Amino acid sequence: MLYKCINCGKEVDLDLKAAKKVQCAYCGYRILEKIRPPVVKRVQAM
Numbered sequence: 001m002l003y004k005c006i007n008c009g010k011e012v013d014l015d016l017k018a019a020k021k022v023q024c025a026y027c028g029y030r031i032l033e034k035i036r037p038p039v040v041k042r043v044q045a046m
C-alpha cells in the first residue's frame, strides 16, 4: 500500500500487516495519508 508522508511529502510503500507501526522511512513522521493507486481508464478509440 502506498502512503504519502504529510510532513516531507515522500511516498512510502508500507505493508501494514508486516510493519506494526506507520512511520515515514525518510523523516520518521508518523502521519501518512493513503494514496489511491492511479486507475488508468482506457477508452478505446473508434
Ligand SMILES: [Zn+2]
Binding pocket: 005, 006, 007, 008, 009, 010, 024, 025, 026, 027, 028, 029
Ligand atoms: Zn516523511
